[in-house]
Amino acid sequence: MRIGIFTDSYLPYTxxxxxxxxxxxxxxxxxxxxxxxxxxxxxxxSSDNKVFRFTSIPSPTxxxxxxxxxxxxxxxxxxxxxxxxxxxVHSPFLLGRLGAxxxxxxxxxxxxxxxxxxxxxxxxxxxxKSGSKDxxxxxxxxxxDLAQKVSRDFCNQCDxxxxxxxxxxxYLHEIGVKTVLKKVxxxxxxxxxxxxxxxxxxxxxxxxxxxxxxxxxxxLGQEKNIPFIIESFKVVKSRxxxxxxxxxxxxxxxxxxxxxxxxxxxxxxxxxxGTLSPQDVINCYTGSNVxxxxxxxxxxxxxxxxxxxxxxxxxxxxxxxxxxxxxxxIDGYLTxxxxxxxxxxxxxxxxxxxxxxxxxxxxxxxxxxxxxxNCTSMLLNxxxxxx
Numbered sequence: 001m002r003i004g005i006f007t008d009s010y011l012p013y014t015x016x017x018x019x020x021x022x023x024x025x026x027x028x029x030x031x032x033x034x035x036x037x038x039x040x041x042x043x044x045x046s047s048d049n050k051v052f053r054f055t056s057i058p059s060p061t062x063x064x065x066x067x068x069x070x071x072x073x074x075x076x077x078x079x080x081x082x083x084x085x086x087x088x089v090h091s092p093f094l095l096g097r098l099g100a101x102x103x104x105x106x107x108x109x110x111x112x113x114x115x116x117x118x119x120x121x122x123x124x125x126x127x128x129k130s131g132s133k134d135x136x137x138x139x140x141x142x143x144x145d146l147a148q149k150v151s152r153d154f155c156n157q158c159d160x161x162x163x164x165x166x167x168x169x170x171y172l173h174e175i176g177v178k179t180v181l182k183k184v185x186x187x188x189x190x191x192x193x194x195x196x197x198x199x200x201x202x203x204x205x206x207x208x209x210x211x212x213x214x215x216x217x218x219x220l221g222q223e224k225n226i227p228f229i230i231e232s233f234k235v236v237k238s239r240x241x242x243x244x245x246x247x248x249x250x251x252x253x254x255x256x257x258x259x260x261x262x263x264x265x266x267x268x269x270x271x272x273x274g275t276l277s278p279q280d281v282i283n284c285y286t287g288s289n290v291x292x293x294x295x296x297x298x299x300x301x302x303x304x305x306x307x308x309x310x311x312x313x314x315x316x317x318x319x320x321x322x323x324x325x326x327x328x329x330i331d332g333y334l335t336x337x338x339x340x341x342x343x344x345x346x347x348x349x350x351x352x353x354x355x356x357x358x359x360x361x362x363x364x365x366x367x368x369x370x371x372x373x374n375c376t377s378m379l380l381n382x383x384x385x386x387x
Contacts, residue, residue, distance in 0.1 A: 002086075003028065003034065003035050003084065004038065005021060005087075007021055007037065007038070007090040007095060007096070008095050009091075011045075014275070016298075016300070017115045017116070020113070020302070023187055023188065024375075027375075028380075036051075036052065036082055039052070039054070041055060054070065056068045056069065068094050070094050070098040085108060086109045086110075087099050089111070089112050091116075096112070100112075100154070100157060109383075111158065111159065112162070114155065114162070115164070117320060119143075151177075152172075155177040161177065161182075162382060163299070164300035165324040167323060168321055184375060184378045185305075185375055186305075187373070188306055189372050192309075196287070197283045198287055200283035201287030208242065211242050212240065212242060212243045213244050213245075213289050214244070214289065214292050215246045216245070216292050216293065216294075217306070220257060221252055222253060223295060228294040228339065228342070230264065230270065232292075232294075233245045243350065244270070246288065247273065248273045282306075285306060290312060290315060290346060290356070291308075292342075293314060293316040294316070295322060296320065296337070300324075301316070304316065305367055308332075308366060309364060310364075313349055313362075316332065317334070322334075327362070327366060331360075
Protein backbone atom coordinates (compact mmCIF):
# COMPACT_ATOMS: atom_id res chain seq x y z
CA MET A 1 0.00 0.00 0.00
CA ARG A 2 0.98 3.62 -0.51
CA ILE A 3 -0.01 5.50 2.63
CA GLY A 4 0.00 9.26 3.22
CA ILE A 5 0.36 10.36 6.86
CA PHE A 6 -0.65 13.95 7.73
CA THR A 7 0.37 15.08 11.20
CA ASP A 8 0.70 18.35 13.14
CA SER A 9 3.80 17.05 14.96
CA TYR A 10 6.71 14.86 13.97
CA LEU A 11 10.41 14.31 14.57
CA PRO A 12 12.51 15.87 15.99
CA TYR A 13 9.65 16.90 18.30
CA THR A 14 8.88 14.21 20.87
CA UNK A 15 5.41 13.17 22.01
CA UNK A 16 3.17 10.13 22.16
CA UNK A 17 1.70 11.02 18.77
CA UNK A 18 5.15 11.22 17.21
CA UNK A 19 6.16 7.93 18.81
CA UNK A 20 3.04 6.27 17.42
CA UNK A 21 3.64 7.53 13.88
CA UNK A 22 7.33 6.64 14.02
CA UNK A 23 6.71 3.10 15.27
CA UNK A 24 3.95 2.28 12.78
CA UNK A 25 5.99 3.84 9.96
CA UNK A 26 8.97 1.60 10.73
CA UNK A 27 6.87 -1.56 10.97
CA UNK A 28 4.83 -0.82 7.84
CA UNK A 29 8.02 -0.09 5.90
CA UNK A 30 9.53 -3.41 7.02
CA UNK A 31 6.47 -5.13 5.55
CA UNK A 32 7.06 -3.49 2.17
CA UNK A 33 4.51 -0.67 2.33
CA UNK A 34 5.38 2.86 1.22
CA UNK A 35 4.69 5.50 3.88
CA UNK A 36 4.90 9.22 3.09
CA UNK A 37 4.71 11.73 5.92
CA UNK A 38 3.45 15.33 5.65
CA UNK A 39 4.57 17.27 8.70
CA UNK A 40 5.68 20.64 10.12
CA UNK A 41 9.23 21.87 9.76
CA UNK A 42 11.54 22.30 12.77
CA UNK A 43 15.05 23.58 13.32
CA UNK A 44 17.71 21.02 12.43
CA UNK A 45 15.31 18.62 10.66
CA SER A 46 17.09 15.73 9.02
CA SER A 47 16.41 15.27 5.31
CA ASP A 48 14.19 12.36 4.28
CA ASN A 49 12.76 11.91 0.81
CA LYS A 50 9.60 10.37 2.28
CA VAL A 51 8.90 13.29 4.62
CA PHE A 52 7.30 16.44 3.10
CA ARG A 53 7.86 19.46 5.37
CA PHE A 54 5.64 22.55 5.48
CA THR A 55 6.82 26.04 6.37
CA SER A 56 6.07 26.44 10.09
CA ILE A 57 6.06 29.01 12.88
CA PRO A 58 6.69 28.49 16.64
CA SER A 59 3.61 28.00 18.79
CA PRO A 60 3.03 31.01 21.09
CA THR A 61 2.37 28.74 24.10
CA UNK A 62 5.05 26.09 23.50
CA UNK A 63 8.17 27.26 21.69
CA UNK A 64 9.33 23.69 21.03
CA UNK A 65 6.16 22.99 19.05
CA UNK A 66 5.72 24.47 15.58
CA UNK A 67 2.52 25.21 13.69
CA UNK A 68 2.55 24.23 10.02
CA UNK A 69 1.18 26.65 7.46
CA UNK A 70 -1.03 24.28 5.41
CA UNK A 71 -0.10 25.82 2.07
CA UNK A 72 2.39 24.65 -0.53
CA UNK A 73 2.57 24.97 -4.29
CA UNK A 74 4.43 21.66 -4.37
CA UNK A 75 1.74 19.66 -2.55
CA UNK A 76 -0.73 19.03 -5.38
CA UNK A 77 1.90 17.65 -7.83
CA UNK A 78 3.48 15.65 -5.00
CA UNK A 79 0.17 14.00 -4.06
CA UNK A 80 -0.51 13.25 -7.73
CA UNK A 81 2.94 11.69 -8.19
CA UNK A 82 2.68 9.48 -5.09
CA UNK A 83 -0.59 7.87 -6.21
CA UNK A 84 -1.69 7.20 -2.62
CA UNK A 85 -4.07 4.37 -1.71
CA UNK A 86 -5.13 5.89 1.61
CA UNK A 87 -4.63 8.98 3.76
CA UNK A 88 -4.24 8.64 7.51
CA VAL A 89 -4.43 11.85 9.57
CA HIS A 90 -3.39 12.32 13.18
CA SER A 91 -5.03 15.64 14.04
CA PRO A 92 -8.33 17.41 13.33
CA PHE A 93 -6.46 20.69 12.83
CA LEU A 94 -4.08 22.27 10.27
CA LEU A 95 -2.41 19.38 8.43
CA GLY A 96 -5.08 16.92 9.52
CA ARG A 97 -7.71 19.03 7.77
CA LEU A 98 -5.45 19.42 4.77
CA GLY A 99 -5.04 15.63 4.57
CA ALA A 100 -8.81 15.17 4.83
CA UNK A 101 -9.35 17.62 1.98
CA UNK A 102 -6.91 15.79 -0.27
CA UNK A 103 -8.41 12.40 0.58
CA UNK A 104 -11.68 13.68 -0.84
CA UNK A 105 -9.97 15.27 -3.85
CA UNK A 106 -8.22 12.06 -4.90
CA UNK A 107 -11.08 9.82 -3.72
CA UNK A 108 -9.19 7.57 -1.29
CA UNK A 109 -10.24 6.38 2.21
CA UNK A 110 -9.65 8.77 5.11
CA UNK A 111 -8.51 7.30 8.44
CA UNK A 112 -8.09 9.36 11.62
CA UNK A 113 -6.37 8.26 14.82
CA UNK A 114 -7.86 10.01 17.84
CA UNK A 115 -4.72 10.43 19.96
CA UNK A 116 -5.64 13.33 22.21
CA UNK A 117 -8.46 14.31 24.56
CA UNK A 118 -8.28 17.90 23.35
CA UNK A 119 -10.50 19.32 26.07
CA UNK A 120 -7.71 18.52 28.57
CA UNK A 121 -5.26 20.72 26.63
CA UNK A 122 -7.15 24.02 26.47
CA UNK A 123 -4.59 25.57 28.84
CA UNK A 124 -2.34 25.87 25.77
CA UNK A 125 -4.87 28.21 24.12
CA UNK A 126 -3.56 31.77 24.76
CA UNK A 127 -6.89 33.44 25.66
CA UNK A 128 -7.58 30.89 28.42
CA LYS A 129 -4.69 32.48 30.35
CA SER A 130 -6.47 35.77 30.88
CA GLY A 131 -5.44 37.78 33.92
CA SER A 132 -9.03 37.67 35.15
CA LYS A 133 -9.87 34.37 36.83
CA ASP A 134 -13.56 34.58 35.84
CA UNK A 135 -12.77 35.36 32.20
CA UNK A 136 -10.19 32.56 32.08
CA UNK A 137 -12.73 30.06 33.47
CA UNK A 138 -15.33 31.11 30.89
CA UNK A 139 -12.73 30.90 28.13
CA UNK A 140 -11.70 27.42 29.22
CA UNK A 141 -15.33 26.25 29.33
CA UNK A 142 -15.95 27.59 25.82
CA UNK A 143 -12.70 25.99 24.63
CA UNK A 144 -13.68 22.60 26.04
CA ASP A 145 -17.08 22.73 24.31
CA LEU A 146 -15.39 23.76 21.08
CA ALA A 147 -12.80 20.97 21.40
CA GLN A 148 -15.60 18.40 21.68
CA LYS A 149 -17.43 19.86 18.68
CA VAL A 150 -14.27 19.86 16.55
CA SER A 151 -13.53 16.25 17.53
CA ARG A 152 -17.08 15.06 16.82
CA ASP A 153 -17.45 16.88 13.49
CA PHE A 154 -14.04 15.81 12.19
CA CYS A 155 -14.50 12.16 13.20
CA ASN A 156 -17.83 12.09 11.40
CA GLN A 157 -16.16 13.17 8.15
CA CYS A 158 -13.81 10.16 8.19
CA ASP A 159 -14.25 6.65 6.83
CA UNK A 160 -12.71 5.09 9.93
CA UNK A 161 -11.58 6.38 13.31
CA UNK A 162 -8.89 4.48 15.21
CA UNK A 163 -8.82 4.71 19.01
CA UNK A 164 -5.93 3.45 21.16
CA UNK A 165 -8.21 2.21 23.97
CA UNK A 166 -11.84 1.18 24.35
CA UNK A 167 -12.39 3.92 26.91
CA UNK A 168 -11.62 6.54 24.26
CA UNK A 169 -14.04 4.83 21.89
CA UNK A 170 -16.76 5.09 24.55
CA TYR A 171 -15.99 8.79 24.97
CA LEU A 172 -16.31 9.46 21.23
CA HIS A 173 -19.64 7.63 21.09
CA GLU A 174 -20.86 9.72 24.04
CA ILE A 175 -20.07 13.01 22.28
CA GLY A 176 -21.89 11.93 19.13
CA VAL A 177 -19.37 10.26 16.80
CA LYS A 178 -21.17 7.97 14.33
CA THR A 179 -18.21 6.82 12.22
CA VAL A 180 -16.98 3.24 12.66
CA LEU A 181 -14.41 3.05 15.48
CA LYS A 182 -11.72 0.40 15.75
CA LYS A 183 -9.30 -0.12 18.62
CA VAL A 184 -5.61 -0.25 17.66
CA UNK A 185 -3.16 0.52 20.48
CA UNK A 186 0.17 2.10 19.71
CA UNK A 187 2.71 -0.69 19.88
CA UNK A 188 6.21 -0.70 21.32
CA UNK A 189 9.28 -2.73 20.46
CA UNK A 190 9.13 -4.83 23.60
CA UNK A 191 12.49 -6.55 23.09
CA UNK A 192 14.29 -3.19 23.36
CA UNK A 193 13.14 -2.79 26.96
CA UNK A 194 14.95 -5.97 27.95
CA UNK A 195 18.31 -4.48 26.92
CA UNK A 196 18.75 -1.78 29.56
CA UNK A 197 21.87 -1.35 31.68
CA UNK A 198 20.71 -1.92 35.24
CA UNK A 199 23.59 0.04 36.80
CA UNK A 200 23.40 3.06 34.48
CA UNK A 201 20.92 5.08 36.55
CA UNK A 202 22.76 4.35 39.79
CA UNK A 203 26.14 5.31 38.33
CA UNK A 204 24.94 8.37 36.39
CA UNK A 205 23.18 9.98 39.36
CA UNK A 206 25.29 8.58 42.22
CA UNK A 207 22.48 6.59 43.80
CA UNK A 208 23.09 4.17 46.64
CA UNK A 209 22.67 0.46 45.87
CA UNK A 210 20.13 0.44 48.71
CA UNK A 211 17.96 3.17 47.18
CA UNK A 212 14.49 2.23 45.98
CA UNK A 213 13.63 4.11 42.81
CA UNK A 214 10.28 5.44 41.60
CA UNK A 215 10.22 6.65 38.01
CA UNK A 216 8.00 8.87 35.91
CA UNK A 217 8.63 9.31 32.17
CA UNK A 218 6.87 11.92 30.07
CA UNK A 219 6.61 15.48 28.92
CA LEU A 220 6.65 17.94 31.81
CA GLY A 221 3.41 19.72 30.94
CA GLN A 222 0.39 20.76 33.00
CA GLU A 223 -1.75 17.93 31.60
CA LYS A 224 0.56 15.28 33.13
CA ASN A 225 -0.44 16.28 36.68
CA ILE A 226 3.12 15.80 37.99
CA PRO A 227 2.71 17.93 41.16
CA PHE A 228 0.40 15.13 42.35
CA ILE A 229 3.30 12.65 42.05
CA ILE A 230 5.64 14.94 43.98
CA GLU A 231 3.08 15.45 46.75
CA SER A 232 2.47 11.69 46.94
CA PHE A 233 6.22 11.13 47.05
CA LYS A 234 6.36 13.39 50.11
CA VAL A 235 4.07 10.88 51.87
CA VAL A 236 6.15 7.91 50.67
CA LYS A 237 9.36 9.61 51.82
CA SER A 238 7.94 10.09 55.32
CA ARG A 239 7.55 6.30 55.60
CA UNK A 240 10.52 5.01 53.61
CA UNK A 241 13.78 6.90 53.92
CA UNK A 242 15.86 5.34 51.15
CA UNK A 243 13.54 6.14 48.26
CA UNK A 244 14.27 8.35 45.24
CA UNK A 245 11.95 9.78 42.57
CA UNK A 246 13.37 10.06 39.05
CA UNK A 247 11.47 12.33 36.64
CA UNK A 248 12.53 11.71 33.05
CA UNK A 249 11.68 14.24 30.35
CA UNK A 250 11.59 17.94 29.61
CA UNK A 251 8.82 20.44 29.10
CA UNK A 252 7.38 23.85 29.99
CA UNK A 253 6.70 23.01 33.65
CA UNK A 254 10.20 21.78 34.50
CA UNK A 255 11.30 24.82 36.54
CA UNK A 256 7.96 25.01 38.34
CA UNK A 257 8.23 21.34 39.32
CA UNK A 258 11.77 21.84 40.60
CA UNK A 259 10.49 24.71 42.75
CA UNK A 260 7.75 22.48 44.16
CA UNK A 261 10.42 19.92 45.08
CA UNK A 262 12.38 22.64 46.90
CA UNK A 263 9.28 23.95 48.70
CA UNK A 264 8.46 20.42 49.93
CA UNK A 265 12.08 19.87 51.03
CA UNK A 266 12.47 17.03 48.52
CA UNK A 267 15.08 18.43 46.15
CA UNK A 268 17.76 16.03 47.46
CA UNK A 269 15.52 13.05 46.74
CA UNK A 270 14.12 13.98 43.31
CA UNK A 271 16.18 13.72 40.14
CA UNK A 272 15.17 15.67 37.04
CA UNK A 273 17.04 14.09 34.15
CA GLY A 274 15.81 16.38 31.37
CA THR A 275 15.45 14.91 27.89
CA LEU A 276 17.45 11.70 27.43
CA SER A 277 18.33 9.49 24.49
CA PRO A 278 15.96 6.55 23.87
CA GLN A 279 18.56 4.10 25.18
CA ASP A 280 19.13 6.07 28.37
CA VAL A 281 15.36 6.21 28.97
CA ILE A 282 15.39 2.40 28.77
CA ASN A 283 18.34 2.36 31.18
CA CYS A 284 16.29 4.46 33.60
CA TYR A 285 13.38 2.03 33.45
CA THR A 286 15.72 -0.91 34.01
CA GLY A 287 17.33 0.70 37.05
CA SER A 288 14.02 1.52 38.76
CA ASN A 289 11.59 -0.37 40.98
CA VAL A 290 8.12 1.10 40.38
CA UNK A 291 6.62 3.26 37.61
CA UNK A 292 4.31 6.06 38.73
CA UNK A 293 1.84 7.88 36.48
CA UNK A 294 -0.63 10.64 37.35
CA UNK A 295 -1.95 11.99 34.04
CA UNK A 296 -5.72 12.41 33.76
CA UNK A 297 -5.72 13.08 30.02
CA UNK A 298 -4.13 10.05 28.32
CA UNK A 299 -5.85 8.23 25.50
CA UNK A 300 -3.42 5.35 26.06
CA UNK A 301 -0.21 6.10 27.93
CA UNK A 302 2.59 4.56 25.87
CA UNK A 303 5.07 5.02 28.71
CA UNK A 304 3.00 2.64 30.84
CA UNK A 305 3.51 -0.07 28.21
CA UNK A 306 7.23 0.74 28.10
CA UNK A 307 7.57 0.48 31.87
CA UNK A 308 5.72 -2.82 31.89
CA UNK A 309 7.95 -4.16 29.09
CA UNK A 310 10.93 -3.31 31.31
CA UNK A 311 9.38 -5.38 34.11
CA UNK A 312 8.07 -2.57 36.32
CA UNK A 313 4.76 -2.68 38.20
CA UNK A 314 2.72 0.50 37.73
CA UNK A 315 0.83 2.77 40.11
CA UNK A 316 -1.44 5.12 38.16
CA UNK A 317 -4.53 7.25 38.62
CA UNK A 318 -7.66 5.53 37.31
CA UNK A 319 -8.44 7.91 34.44
CA UNK A 320 -9.18 7.60 30.72
CA UNK A 321 -6.79 5.48 28.65
CA UNK A 322 -4.33 4.86 31.46
CA UNK A 323 -7.01 2.91 33.33
CA UNK A 324 -7.06 0.37 30.49
CA UNK A 325 -3.29 -0.09 30.54
CA UNK A 326 -3.03 -1.47 34.08
CA UNK A 327 -4.52 -4.78 35.18
CA UNK A 328 -5.56 -4.01 38.74
CA UNK A 329 -3.75 -6.11 41.33
CA ILE A 330 -1.97 -8.12 38.61
CA ASP A 331 0.64 -5.83 37.08
CA GLY A 332 -0.03 -2.71 39.11
CA TYR A 333 -2.57 -0.58 40.95
CA LEU A 334 -5.10 2.06 39.91
CA THR A 335 -6.15 4.68 42.45
CA UNK A 336 -8.40 7.68 42.83
CA UNK A 337 -6.76 11.10 42.73
CA UNK A 338 -5.79 10.81 46.39
CA UNK A 339 -2.19 11.31 47.47
CA UNK A 340 -2.78 9.09 50.51
CA UNK A 341 -4.12 6.17 48.43
CA UNK A 342 -1.52 6.64 45.68
CA UNK A 343 1.32 6.70 48.24
CA UNK A 344 -0.05 3.67 50.08
CA UNK A 345 0.03 1.53 46.93
CA UNK A 346 3.61 2.59 46.24
CA UNK A 347 4.65 1.80 49.80
CA UNK A 348 3.03 -1.64 49.64
CA UNK A 349 5.15 -2.49 46.59
CA UNK A 350 8.40 -1.08 47.97
CA UNK A 351 7.97 -2.92 51.28
CA UNK A 352 7.14 -6.29 49.70
CA UNK A 353 9.83 -7.45 47.28
CA UNK A 354 8.01 -10.70 46.49
CA UNK A 355 4.85 -8.79 45.50
CA UNK A 356 6.83 -6.24 43.51
CA UNK A 357 8.73 -8.96 41.63
CA UNK A 358 5.58 -10.94 40.88
CA UNK A 359 3.78 -7.88 39.55
CA UNK A 360 6.87 -6.97 37.53
CA UNK A 361 6.88 -10.38 35.84
CA UNK A 362 3.16 -10.05 35.10
CA UNK A 363 3.76 -6.57 33.69
CA UNK A 364 6.44 -7.83 31.31
CA UNK A 365 4.20 -10.69 30.18
CA UNK A 366 1.19 -8.41 29.60
CA UNK A 367 3.28 -5.85 27.69
CA UNK A 368 3.94 -8.48 25.01
CA UNK A 369 0.34 -8.01 23.84
CA UNK A 370 1.32 -4.48 22.80
CA UNK A 371 4.31 -5.48 20.71
CA UNK A 372 4.58 -3.22 17.65
CA UNK A 373 4.39 -6.18 15.24
CA ASN A 374 1.01 -7.23 16.67
CA CYS A 375 -0.37 -3.69 16.67
CA THR A 376 0.77 -3.06 13.09
CA SER A 377 -1.04 -6.19 11.97
CA MET A 378 -4.20 -4.77 13.56
CA LEU A 379 -3.68 -1.46 11.75
CA LEU A 380 -3.23 -3.19 8.40
CA ASN A 381 -6.46 -5.10 8.93
CA UNK A 382 -8.19 -1.75 9.43
CA UNK A 383 -6.70 -0.36 6.23
CA UNK A 384 -7.66 -3.43 4.23
CA UNK A 385 -11.24 -3.28 5.49
CA UNK A 386 -11.65 0.00 3.59
CA UNK A 387 -10.75 -1.37 0.15
